[in-house]
Amino acid sequence: MPASRRPSLSPERILRAAIKLADRQGLDALSMRKLATTLKVEAMSLYNHVASKDELLDGMVDQIIGEITLPERGGDWKAAMRTRAFSALAVMTAHPWAPMLVVSRINVGPNMLRYIDATLGTLREAGLSWEETDRAWNTMDNYIYGFTLQQQNFPVNPDDYASAAASYLSMLPADRYPYMHEMTARVADGSHDGTLDFGFGLEVILDGLERLRKHR
Amino acid sequence: MPASRRPSLSPERILRAAIKLADRQGLDALSMRKLATTLKVEAMSLYNHVASKDELLDGMVDQIIGEITLPERGGDWKAAMRTRAFSALAVMTAHPWAPMLVVSRINVGPNMLRYIDATLGTLREAGLSWEETDRAWNTMDNYIYGFTLQQQNFPVNPDDYASAAASYLSMLPADRYPYMHEMTARVADGSHDGTLDFGFGLEVILDGLERLRKHR
DNA sequence: CCGGCCGTACTTACAGTGTATGTTTCAACG
DNA sequence: CGTTGAAACATACACTGTAAGTACGGCCGG
Numbered sequence: 497m498p499a500s501r502r503p504s505l506s507p508e509r510i511l512r513a514a515i516k517l518a519d520r521q522g523l524d525a526l527s528m529r530k531l532a533t534t535l536k537v538e539a540m541s542l543y544n545h546v547a548s549k550d551e552l553l554d555g556m557v558d559q560i561i562g563e564i565t566l567p568e569r570g571g572d573w574k575a576a577m578r579t580r581a582f583s584a585l586a587v588m589t590a591h592p593w594a595p596m597l598v599v600s601r602i603n604v605g606p607n608m609l610r611y612i613d614a615t616l617g618t619l620r621e622a623g624l625s626w627e628e629t630d631r632a633w634n635t636m637d638n639y640i641y642g643f644t645l646q647q648q649n650f651p652v653n654p655d656d657y658a659s660a661a662a663s664y665l666s667m668l669p670a671d672r673y674p675y676m677h678e679m680t681a682r683v684a685d686g687s688h689d690g691t692l693d694f695g696f697g698l699e700v701i702l703d704g705l706e707r708l709r710k711h712r
Numbered sequence: 713m714p715a716s717r718r719p720s721l722s723p724e725r726i727l728r729a730a731i732k733l734a735d736r737q738g739l740d741a742l743s744m745r746k747l748a749t750t751l752k753v754e755a756m757s758l759y760n761h762v763a764s765k766d767e768l769l770d771g772m773v774d775q776i777i778g779e780i781t782l783p784e785r786g787g788d789w790k791a792a793m794r795t796r797a798f799s800a801l802a803v804m805t806a807h808p809w810a811p812m813l814v815v816s817r818i819n820v821g822p823n824m825l826r827y828i829d830a831t832l833g834t835l836r837e838a839g840l841s842w843e844e845t846d847r848a849w850n851t852m853d854n855y856i857y858g859f860t861l862q863q864q865n866f867p868v869n870p871d872d873y874a875s876a877a878a879s880y881l882s883m884l885p886a887d888r889y890p891y892m893h894e895m896t897a898r899v900a901d902g903s904h905d906g907t908l909d910f911g912f913g914l915e916v917i918l919d920g921l922e923r924l925r926k927h928r
Numbered sequence: 929c930c931g932g933c934c935g936t937a938c939t940t941a942c943a944g945t946g947t948a949t950g951t952t953t954c955a956a957c958g
Numbered sequence: 959c960g961t962t963g964a965a966a967c968a969t970a971c972a973c974t975g976t977a978a979g980t981a982c983g984g985c986c987g988g
């Protein structure tokens with residue numbers, strides 16, 4: 497492989513640039529033209545290396561799925577699932593465009609397959625039946641994707657949430673929406689930290705699964 | 713030209729047409745021009761009644777959220793949450809474009825607020841603290857939205873799943889993806905019905921929440 | 929009865945999208 | 959050398975949301 501070939505582009509370089517662009521400017525800003533300009537190239541040149549924008553998006557998803565640390569085998573399955581889930585959360589937080597893409601398309605890239613296989617393996621080795629393994633995996637992942645999506649358009653950053661809640665109060669008349677009103681009021685006055693809590697739901701699910709496992 | 717000229721359009725008529733179009737042709741097919749055509753009108757005429765496409769999408773979401781049956785107050789909170797969740801599932805299934813819109817934007821329409829308020833109320837009256845109520849609601853809804861999104865692009869309809877699984881097997885070499893391979897093989901030979909199961913995860917979550925409630 | 933008003937619908941136009949198609953360029957090989 | 963073939967470029971098409979300007983027709987004050 498000679499060093500000074502002409503091609504300045506490659507699928508990998510395009511993929512990296514696409515992820516960087518989406519990280520910085522959001523998924524909406526990721527157009528073939530904008531992506532091309534960041535690579536100092538014309539839009540159509542990209543098509544010599546990627547078949548379509550959809551294929552590019554698939555590649556982006558598989559790439560970042562590869563960043564998730566796989567669950568450890570052979571130890572405590574709950575700890576393994578916890579690690580996996582928080583790692584997924586971290587990756588999705590670092591790439592806010594990712595959850596939307598993950599849930600809006602079918603992904604069968606090698607990293608995705610490896611990720612799923614490791615998860616199934618951990619659950620199966622923990623003693624769940626095939627059916628339970630399938631259901632348990634789906635339950636956890638539905639929650640993870642649901643949470644990361646919700647987090648992605650959480651109105652403000654956590655520090656500003658109390659003051660933001662105060663401004664929402666006027667939209668929530670206490671007579672029509674009593675519970676939302678009080679909840680928001682409590683966030684505003686600081687007696688309830690309305691910030692999203694990934695761990696709560698995760699522990700609820702893990703506990704539920706453990707009971708199911710022991711109960712057989 | 714027919715006589716009853718003037719107000720051939722109205723926000724409600726546009727909203728209904730938009731929902732019908734999205735139901736039949738998918739969200740991608742919902743463009744202002746196509747929508748206008750179904751109403752026998754030009755695209756720009758719609759803007760006399762809706763401010764923007766985004767506003768229209770918000771309206772669509774709030775409309776179908778209104779179709780969800782609210783949780784009953786005063787009875788068994790688990791039963792109420794179950795009913796609510798399955799009703800939400802049914803609505804999202806009837807309008808496959810909905811979950812994507814719900815999670816990709818902030819929604820504060822009247823139906824959405826009523827829906828959330830009723831949910832918070834039920835949980836609060838069941839004895840959860842404000843903090844627990846907030847967390848519990850989020851946990852359930854993250855799961856619901858995650859599930860309905862996953863269901864939306866489930867590869868095939870349940871009847872064909874076994875035969876489809878057989879054709880996937882070749883993409884899942886047993887040495888690299890042993891657990892996915894076996895899971896898929898079991899779906900193919902009928903010893904595991906790989907169909908998605910909404911109830912499983914829901915019960916896991918409800919059980920987890922109940923334990924939390926009793927434990928205080 | 930008539931003239932003006934004003935909301936509704938229409939027309940045109942613009943900047944942007946993904947990508948099909950055709951042309952140019954240039955390093956590497958026979 | 960000249961030839962080849964891939965990579966980059968240029969043009970074009972059918973779409974998108976929507977800003978801006980125009981034409982129409984039913985209502986109300988004179």
